Amino acid sequence: SLSNLLPTQNMQPSKCLASLALMAFASASVTQVHVGLSSEAVGCKDGVSVTFASDTTSPLEVKYGAGATDKSATTTLSHYDIKSPNYTYSSPTFHTAMLCNLQPSTQYNYAVQDFSGSFKSIPAANKKTVLSVVGDVGMDVVGDTINNILSDLKGTTPDAIIIAGDWAYANGCHKDWDKWMEATQAMFSKVPMLGINGNHEVIEDGGVVYDHPECLAEMYTGYINRIVTPISADASKDLRTWYSKNIGNIHAIFLDDYTGIIGANNIGSDYWLQHRNQQLDFLKKDLASVDRTQTPYVIVFKHNAYYNSWVKHQCQCSPVKFEIDDPESCWKGNYYMNSTTNGGKLGNTRNEPHCGLQAKFEDLYMQYGVDVVMAGHVHCYERTAPIYKNKINPDGVTYITVGTGGHGLYQGAISPIPEWSKSMSDSYYGMSRVIADDDKITIHFRANSETTNLFDSVEVPRLHSQFCLAIQTMQISKCLAGLSFLSVVAAKVTQVHVGLSGEAVNCKDGVSVTFASDSAAPLQVQYGASSTDQVATTTVNTYKVENPKYKYQSPNLHTAKLCNLKPNTNYSYKVQEYIGTFKTIPAANKKTVLSVVGDVGIEEIQKTITNLGSELKGTTPDAVIIAGDWAYANGCHEDWDKWLEATQPLFSKTPLLGITGNHEIIEGDGVKYDRPECVAEMYSAYSNRIITPITDDANKDHRTWYSKNIGNIHAVFLDDYTGILGEGNIGSDYWKQHRQAQVDWLSSDLAAVNRADTPYVIVFKHNPYYNSWGKHQCQCSPVKFEIDNSEACWYGNYYMNSTSNGGKLGDVRDEPHCANQAKFEDLYQKYNVDAVMAGHVHAYERTAPIYKNKATEGAATYFTVGTGGHGLYQGAISPMPTWSRATSSSLYGASRVVADNDKLTIYFRANGETNNVFDSVEIPRRTKPSC
Numbered sequence: 027s028l029s030n031l032l033p034t035q036n037m038q039p040s041k042c043l044a045s046l047a048l049m050a051f052a053s054a055s056v057t058q059v060h061v062g063l064s065s066e067a068v069g070c071k072d073g074v075s076v077t078f079a080s081d082t083t084s085p086l087e088v089k090y091g092a093g094a095t096d097k098s099a100t101t102t103l104s105h106y107d108i109k110s111p112n113y114t115y116s117s118p119t120f121h122t123a124m125l126c127n128l129q130p131s132t133q134y135n136y137a138v139q140d141f142s143g144s145f146k147s148i149p150a151a152n153k154k155t156v157l158s159v160v161g162d163v164g165m166d167v168v169g170d171t172i173n174n175i176l177s178d179l180k181g182t183t184p185d186a187i188i189i190a191g192d193w194a195y196a197n198g199c200h201k202d203w204d205k206w207m208e209a210t211q212a213m214f215s216k217v218p219m220l221g222i223n224g225n226h227e228v229i230e231d232g233g234v235v236y237d238h239p240e241c242l243a244e245m246y247t248g249y250i251n252r253i254v255t256p257i258s259a260d261a262s263k264d265l266r267t268w269y270s271k272n273i274g275n276i277h278a279i280f281l282d283d284y285t286g287i288i289g290a291n292n293i294g295s296d297y298w299l300q301h302r303n304q305q306l307d308f309l310k311k312d313l314a315s316v317d318r319t320q321t322p323y324v325i326v327f328k329h330n331a332y333y334n335s336w337v338k339h340q341c342q343c344s345p346v347k348f349e350i351d352d353p354e355s356c357w358k359g360n361y362y363m364n365s366t367t368n369g370g371k372l373g374n375t376r377n378e379p380h381c382g383l384q385a386k387f388e389d390l391y392m393q394y395g396v397d398v399v400m401a402g403h404v405h406c407y408e409r410t411a412p413i414y415k416n417k418i419n420p421d422g423v424t425y426i427t428v429g430t431g432g433h434g435l436y437q438g439a440i441s442p443i444p445e446w447s448k449s450m451s452d453s454y455y456g457m458s459r460v461i462a463d464d465d466k467i468t469i470h471f472r473a474n475s476e477t478t479n480l481f482d483s484v485e486v487p488r489l490h491s492q493f494c495l496a497i498q499t500m501q502i503s504k505c506l507a508g509l510s511f512l513s514v515v516a517a518k519v520t521q522v523h524v525g526l527s528g529e530a531v532n533c534k535d536g537v538s539v540t541f542a543s544d545s546a547a548p549l550q551v552q553y554g555a556s557s558t559d560q561v562a563t564t565t566v567n568t569y570k571v572e573n574p575k576y577k578y579q580s581p582n583l584h585t586a587k588l589c590n591l592k593p594n595t596n597y598s599y600k601v602q603e604y605i606g607t608f609k610t611i612p613a614a615n616k617k618t619v620l621s622v623v624g625d626v627g628i629e630e631i632q633k634t635i636t637n638l639g640s641e642l643k644g645t646t647p648d649a650v651i652i653a654g655d656w657a658y659a660n661g662c663h664e665d666w667d668k669w670l671e672a673t674q675p676l677f678s679k680t681p682l683l684g685i686t687g688n689h690e691i692i693e694g695d696g697v698k699y700d701r702p703e704c705v706a707e708m709y710s711a712y713s714n715r716i717i718t719p720i721t722d723d724a725n726k727d728h729r730t731w732y733s734k735n736i737g738n739i740h741a742v743f744l745d746d747y748t749g750i751l752g753e754g755n756i757g758s759d760y761w762k763q764h765r766q767a768q769v770d771w772l773s774s775d776l777a778a779v780n781r782a783d784t785p786y787v788i789v790f791k792h793n794p795y796y797n798s799w800g801k802h803q804c805q806c807s808p809v810k811f812e813i814d815n816s817e818a819c820w821y822g823n824y825y826m827n828s829t830s831n832g833g834k835l836g837d838v839r840d841e842p843h844c845a846n847q848a849k850f851e852d853l854y855q856k857y858n859v860d861a862v863m864a865g866h867v868h869a870y871e872r873t874a875p876i877y878k879n880k881a882t883e884g885a886a887t888y889f890t891v892g893t894g895g896h897g898l899y900q901g902a903i904s905p906m907p908t909w910s911r912a913t914s915s916s917l918y919g920a921s922r923v924v925a926d927n928d929k930l931t932i933y934f935r936a937n938g939e940t941n942n943v944f945d946s947v948e949i950p951r952r953t954k955p956s957c
Contacts, residue, residue: 055080055081055082055139055140056078056079056080056138056139056140056141057078057079057080057118057207057208057211058077058078058079058118058204058207058208058211058252059076059077059078059141059143059211059214059215060076060077060078060207060210060211060214060215060219061074061075061076061077061143061145061214061215061216061217061218061219062074062075062077062218062219062220062253062254062255063075063148063186063218063219063220063256063271063273064124064126064254064256065256065271065272066940067256067257067258067269068124068256068257068258069124069126070124070125070126070256071126071127071938071940072126072127072128072129072130072147072938073124073125073126073127073128074124074125074128074145074147074218075122075123075124075125075254076088076090076099076122076123076125076136076138077120077121077122077123077252077254078120078121078138078141079117079118079119079120079121079204079207080118080119080121080139081118081119082119083103083105083119085100085101085102085103085121086100086101086121086123086138086139087099087100087101087138088100088101088123088125088136088137088138089136089137089138090125090134090135090136090137091134091135092129092132092133092134092135093135094135095135095136095137097125099123099124099125099126100123101121101122101123101138102121102122102123103119103120103121104119104120104122104251105117105118105119105120105251106247106251108198108200108242108247110240110242112239112240113198113199113238113240113241113242115200115201117200117204117251118204120251120252121138122254123138127938128147129147130147130148130149130150130153130274130632131146131147131148131149131150131153131185132146132147133145133146134146134147143215143216144216145215145216145217145218146185146216146217147218148185148186148218148273148274149185149273149274149275150274150632151272151274151275151320151321151632151675152274152275152319152320152321152322152674152675153274153275154274154275154461154462154463154464155185155273155274155275155276155460155461155462156182156183156184156185156459156460156461156462157184157185157186157187157188157273157276157278157459157460157462158174158175158176158184158186158187158188158217158457158458158459158460159187159188159190159327159400159428159457159458159459159460160175160188160189160190160402160428160430160431160456160457160458161189161190161191161192161224161329161401161402161403161428161429161430161431162190162191162192162224162402162403162405162429162430162431162432162433163189163192163193163194163195163206163210163431163432163433164192164194164195164206164234164431164432164433165194165195165202165205165206165209165234165432165433166432166433166434167432167455167474168206168209168210168432169209170432170455170474170475171431171432171455171457171474172209172210172212172213173474174456174457174472174473174474175187175213175217175457176213176217177477179459179470179472179478180459180461180470180478182459182461184217184459185217185218185273185274186217186218186219186220186273187213187214187217187218187219187220188219188220188221188278188327188400189219189220189221189222189431190221190222190224190327190328190329190400190401190402190428190429191221191222191223191224191225191226191227191283191328191329191330191401191402191403192224192225192226192227192329192402192403192429192431192433193206193221193224193226193227193249193253194206194207194226194248195226195234195433196226196233196234196241196244196248197226197230197231197232197233197234197236197238197241197243197244198230198231198232198233198238198241198242198243198244199233199234199238199241200241200244200247200248202233202234203248203252207252220255220271220273220278220280221253221255221280221327222267222268222280222281222282222327222328222329223246223249223267223282223284223329224283224284224329224330224402224403225283225284225329225330225377225403227244227246227248227249228243228244228245228246228249228284228287229243229245229284229287229376229377230243230244231243231244245265245288245289246265246267249267250262250265250267255267255269255280256269256271257269265285265288265301266282266285266301266304266305267280267282267285268280268281268282268285268305268308268309270312272320272321274321274462275320275321275322275323275462276321276323276324276325276460276462277316277321277323277324277325278325278327279309279312279313279324279325279326279327279396280326280327280328281305281309281326281327281328281383281387282305282328282329283328283329283330283379283380283383284329284379285301285302285304285305286298286299286300286301286302287376287379290376293359293374293375293376294358294359299358302357302382302383306386306387306390309387309390310390313390313393313394313396314394316394319606319607319675319678319679320675322462322488323397323398323462323467323486323488324394324395324396324397325396325397325398325399325400325460325467326391326396326398326399326400327399327400327401328380328399328400328401329401329402329403330378330379330380330383330401330403331380331401331402331403331404331408331425331427331429332348332380332381332383332384332388332399332401332425333348333410333413333416333425333444333446334403334404334408334427335408335439335440335443335444335447335450336404336406336408336427336436336438336439336440336450336452337436337438337439337440338404338405338436338438339373339378339403339404340371340372340373340378340440341361341372341373341374341375341378341380341381342361342362342372342381343355343356343360343361343362343381343382343385344356344362345362345364347440348416348444349415349416350381350384350385350415353385353386354385356381356382356384356385357382357383357385357386358382359374359375359379359382361373361374361375361381361382380403388414388415388423391423392414392421392422392423396423397423397424397467397486398423398424398425398426398460398467398469398486399423399424399425399426400425400426400427400428400458400460401425401426401427401428401429402427402428402429402431403427403429404427404429404436405429405430405433405434405435405436405452406427406429406430406435406436406450406451406452407427407428407429407430407449407450407451407452407454407456407471407481407482408425408426408427408447408449408450408451409424409425409426409427409447409448409449409450409469409471409482409484410424410425410426410446410447410448411424411445411446411447411448412424413425413446416444416446417446418445418446424469424484424486426458426469428456428457428458428471430454430455430456430457431455431457432455432474435452435453435454435455436452437452438452439452448484449471449481449482449484451471451481451482454473454474454475454481455473455474456471456472456473456474456476456481457471457472457474458470458471459471459472464488465487465488466485466486466487466488467485467486467488468483468484468485468486469483469484469486470482470483471483518543518544518545518602518603519541519542519543519601519602519603519604520541520542520543520581520670520671520674521540521541521542521581521667521670521671521674521715522539522540522541522604522606522674522677522678523539523540523541523670523673523674523677523678523682524537524538524539524540524606524608524677524678524679524680524681524682525537525538525540525681525682525683525716525717525718526538526611526649526681526682526683526718526719526734526736527587527589527717527719528719528734528735529719530719530720530721530732531587531719531720531721532589533587533588533589533719534589534590535589535590535591535592535593535610536587536588536589536590536591537587537588537591537608537610537681538585538586538587538588538717539551539553539562539585539586539588539599539601540583540584540585540586540715540717541583541584541601541604542580542581542582542583542584542667542670543581543582543584543602544581544582545582545584545602546566546568546582547566548563548564548565548566548584549563549564549584549586549601549602550562550563550564550586550601551563551564551586551588551599551600551601552599552600552601553588553597553598553599553600554597554598555592555595555596555597555598558598558599558600560588562586562587562588562589563586564584564585564586564601565584565585565586566582566583566584567582567583567585567714568580568581568582568583568714569583569710569711569714571661571663571705571710573703573705575702575703576661576662576701576703576704576705578662578663578664580663580667580714581667583714583715584601585717586601591610592610593610593611593612593613593616594609594610594611594612594613594616595609595610596608596609597609597610606678606679607679608678608679608680608681609648609679609680610681611648611649611681611736611737612648612736612737612738613737614735614737614738614783614784615737615738615782615783615784615785615955616737616738617737617738617924617925617926617927618648618736618737618738618739618923618924618925619645619646619647619648619922619923619924619925620647620648620649620650620651620736620739620741620922620923620925621637621638621639621647621649621650621651621680621920621921621922621923622650622651622653622790622863622889622891622920622921622922622923623637623638623651623652623653623865623891623893623894623919623920623921624652624653624654624655624687624792624864624865624866624891624892624893624894625653625654625655625687625865625866625868625892625893625894625895625896626652626655626656626657626658626669626894626895626896627655627657627658627669627697627894627895627896627897628657628658628665628668628669628672628697628895629895629896629897630894630895630896630918630937631669631672631673631895632672633895633918633937633938634894634895634918634920634937635672635673635675635676636937637919637920637935637936637937637938637939638650638676638680638920639676639680640940641940642922642933642935642940642941642943643922643924643933643941643943645922645924647680647922648680648681648736648737649680649681649682649683649736650676650677650680650681650682650683651682651683651684651741651790651863652682652683652684652685652894653684653685653687653790653791653792653863653864653865653891653892654684654685654686654687654688654689654690654746654791654792654793654864654865654866655687655688655689655690655792655865655866655892655894655896656669656684656687656689656690656712656716657669657670657689657711658689658697658896659689659696659697659704659707659711660689660693660694660695660696660697660699660701660704660706660707661693661694661695661696661701661704661705661706661707662696662697662701662704663707663710663711665696665697666711666715670715683718683734683736683741683743684716684718684743684790685730685731685743685744685745685790685791685792686709686712686730686745686747686792687746687747687792687793687865687866688746688747688792688793688840688866690707690709690711690712691706691707691708691709691712691747691750692706692708692747692750692839692840693706693707694706694707708728708751708752709728709730712730713725713726713728713730718730718732718743719732719734720732728748728764729745729748729764729767729768730743730745730748731743731744731745731748731768731771731772733775735783735784737784737925738783738784738785738786738925739784739786739787739788739923739925740779740784740786740787740788741788741790742772742775742776742787742788742789742790742859743789743790743791744768744772744789744790744791744846744850745768745791745792746791746792746793746842746843746846747792747842748764748765748767748768749761749762749763749764749765750839750842753839756822756837756838756839757821757822762821765820765845765846769846769849769850769853772850772853773853776853776856776857776859777857779857781952781953782953785925785951785952785953785955786860786861786925786930786949786951787857787858787859787860788859788860788861788862788863788923788930789850789854789859789861789862789863789886790863790864791843791862791863791864792864792865792866793841793842793843793846793864793866794843794862794864794865794866794867794871794888794889794890794892795811795843795844795846795847795851795862795888796811796873796876796879796888796907796909797866797867797871797890798871798902798903798906798907798910798913799867799869799871799890799899799901799902799903799913799915800834800899800901800902800903801867801868801899801901802836802841802866802867803834803835803836803841803903804824804835804836804837804838804841804843804844805824805825805835805844806818806819806823806824806825806844806845806848807819807825808825808827810903810907811879811907812878812879813844813847813848813878816848816849817848819844819845819847819848820845820848820849821845822837822838822842822845824836824837824838824844824845843864843866851877851878854885854886855877855885855886858884858952859886860886860887860930860949860952861886861887861888861889861923861930861932861949862886862887862888862889863888863889863891863921863923864888864889864890864891864892865890865891865892865894866890866892867890867892867899868892868893868896868897868898868899868915869890869892869893869898869899869913869914869915870890870891870893870912870913870914870915870917870919870934870944870945871888871889871890871910871912871913871914872887872888872889872890872910872911872912872913872932872934872945872947873887873888873889873907873909873910873911874887874909874910874911875887876888876909879907879909880909881908881909884952887932887947887949889921889932891919891920891921891934893917893918893919893920893934894918894920895918895937898915898916898917898918899915900915901915902915911947912934912944912945912947914934914944914945917934917936917937917944918936918937919934919935919936919937919939919944920934920935920937921933921934921935922934922935927951927955928950928951928955929948929949929950929951930948930949930950930951931946931947931948931949932946932947932949933945933946934946
């Protein structure tokens with residue numbers, strides 16, 4: 027009905043028709059619209075499901091987009107029938123479309139048939155996240171509950187809605203599901219939702235007021251067919267409804283208290299025990315795999331409340347309430363059943379399975395640092411102190427009961443009230459609002475009748491229960507003295523990144539940990555492979571930029587060197603309240619994996635860092651290489667701050683290296699070239715922020731080239747722009763000296779490579795020479811890619827007849843790579859360089875092995891991977907060179923270098939893909955491996 031769709035009681039009727047899109051009104055053939063969160067588990071990364079009922083039995087197209095609805099997804103269909111001697115029901119056709127690879131925190135419009143709506147996607151990892159949470163909803167006050175869930179509270183509105191079980195209270199009368207889904211459409215069609223089943227989706231029958239004996243217990247049928255969660259089709263069929271989902275900076279886990287129950291008499295059966303054990307195994311593995319650098323908070327959502335001081339829904343496993351003397355016996359459902367205790371009739375393991383589950387769950391909650399457990403079932407509100415095994419424990423878990431969605435309120439508390447109970451009410455329908463900030467979770471409870479007044483509020487700090495999560499063998503008593511493999515960003519430490527160090531800076535087998543802080547004094551970084559018993563003190567520097575129209579003062583930039591580390595080992599580190607972890611690179615002659623990209627910027631940063639850091643073909647990177655053009659600040663240095671904050675989730679745990687590009691040196695005017703006050707950086711930001719294994723003297727003199735052995739790869743980093751100080755110094759002694767110093771160094775470095783330890787040699791630089799795209803072309807003779815006079819080309823005497831092969835030619839200041847190639851290429855060939863990887867051109871390309879413009883077996887293979895996210899170039903030169911083997915100008919993405927014992931394999935994967943690759947090539951090892 028219309029009244030069920032109104033989001034507020036005081037909306038003026040004259041505004042109804044103007045509010046159709048926001049309120050997501052249904053057309054005649056599309057009803058019960060709701061948006062759910064999807065995930066990689068069902069092949070829909072960063073996605074949502076749009077589900078609705080329709081009178082059409084053919085798939086429909088859902089059109090959607092962040093502006094115009096220029097994308098489409100086709101629905102899959104489902105339907106179910108209920109037939110019993112006294113009750114029949116045939117559901118409408120349920121349609122579900124998966125909308126995947128969405129941008130975070132972005133408003134999307136969608137339309138199907140005559141229905142149009144909009145929703146906002148959830149935040150990215152490690153970003154502020156807001157949830158509304160409630161259980162036990164039903165129909166009685168659903169309009170008021172919807173208003174409360176959706177409306178502003180302390181300046182927040184929800185990014186997602188969580189239902190902690192007991193949704194519609196249909197109790198087997200499935201038409202009541204239809205009514206409830208129609209009534210909640212105004213909410214769920216515009217805010218994504220998730221949840222878990224309760225007892226009323228499983229074992230309860232008789233209809234909403236238990237006066238319809240013909241309505242049999244649903245045993246998941248209504249829930250499974252209507253509520254789309256990120257579980258597989260097989261899991262759904264087998265009623266394995268548990269799952270987890272990263273929602274912004276929250277890792278949300280959903281547990282089914284009733285798993286394994288398929289009838290009145292199967293308690294204790296193999297099926298029942300198998301399901302319970304499967305869920306337990308899932309919980310253990312899921313908690314162990316949480317990346318607290320991405321999702322610093324972990325919240326468990328389930329239906330049944332264990333720590334509950336109300337009379338209803340009590341169970342116990344020993345004579346002492348809330349104590350579990352024998353966890354194995356309790357787990358198998360052997361409950362203490364002496365009729366009543368503390369004024370409440372005790373439940374058995376079928377009706378109240380949560381005591382048995384707590385026998386195994388609680389230790390996992392504590393071991394892995396779960397922050398909060400939120401449940402319903404009990405139609406009251408309650409919040410506990412942090413608890414572990416019935417005792418207040420500062421490192422324990424806070425339990426919140428929020429079964430206040432509207433289906434009646436319970437009266438009567440047990441006696442005495444446990445000391446861990448901190449806030450209780452049996453008088454208010456309402457909901458909880460979870461606000462996960464950078465440094466804490468705040469959880470409010472607001473009654474439906476209120477707007478800004480709160481009944482209860484609690485803060486759970488980000489450091490809460492963070493010290494014993496990943497080291498499973500660590501004793502609880504050692505928590506505060508130890509560190510986990512987590513990353514917690516405190517207010518005073520930002521822009522954290524780990525770089526590879528080396529002997530050149532007296533830090534053998536080491537890394538640099540660099541960060542920004544408001545502290546100008548040196549800070550200590552504690553670190554270690556198990557306990558953090560080693561300490562390194564930071565050096566601190568700042569820089570400033572001043573001109574008549576632009577002033578910038580950097581934060582205090584701290585760097586600590588952690589040296590003599592073991593190879594291929596996880597290390598934890600801590601500075602102030604920030605906690606992180608990284609894995610050291612492999613030892614010499616061991617398999618090595620690199621992620622490589624150039625030309626990153628900020629536009630596609632989340633997708634790009636996900637691609638760089640995520641698994642591909644069973645590999646994750648040992649290090650990340652940036653082939654120049656990092657932040658595209660172009661002299662507006664605050665954009666460097668933003669970029670390093672955005673990339674912290676990756677670079678704080680995976681070591682990085684890289685080299686300068688033109689945007690770190692000669693480009694100004696800001697990212698959009700609309701800020702003339704921002705002048706070219708001339709290395710200033712790069713040299714102060716990106717720590718590479720070069721000496722202080724080299725850094726000050728802008729001699730940024732270097733090399734580093736990374737496992738079985740000898741990585742060489744070359745600066746195409748070395749010697750360029752400004753518009754007028756091309757050809758100067760300084761320019762010539764720097765260029766000659768780099769080529770002399772390159773010759774010496776390549777001659778010294780030990781192919782027994784590092785059988786592969788890869789050069790990383792910014793500018794590609796063999797490039798068949800129109801942009802960034804230069805040439806030293808009338809024939810493209812030929813160099814007739816190496817010395818003249820080396821000194822910048824370019825062929826400049828305006829255009830050639832479709833691209834405007836660049837001079838030696840803007841495109842110095844032709845001059846460099848005049849000397850570099852013979853060295854590549856002489857010393858058997860395997861690959862040269864560059865950016866600069868915003869496209870992807872792979873060549874055949876080339877030497878002097880001809881495909882040559884055994885020569886270097888050239889890769890262009892300027893696909894990090896700052897736009898893509900169109901237009902190739904004509905004719906295409908015969909050595910070009912793979913090209914794309916339509917995909918953002920990154921290369922993955924896998925250096926095995928016998929070959930290099932180099933993949934290119936587009937952002938948003940998982941194991942599908944656009945291109946791959948194998949380069950055989952030149953020297954035989956030693957036995």
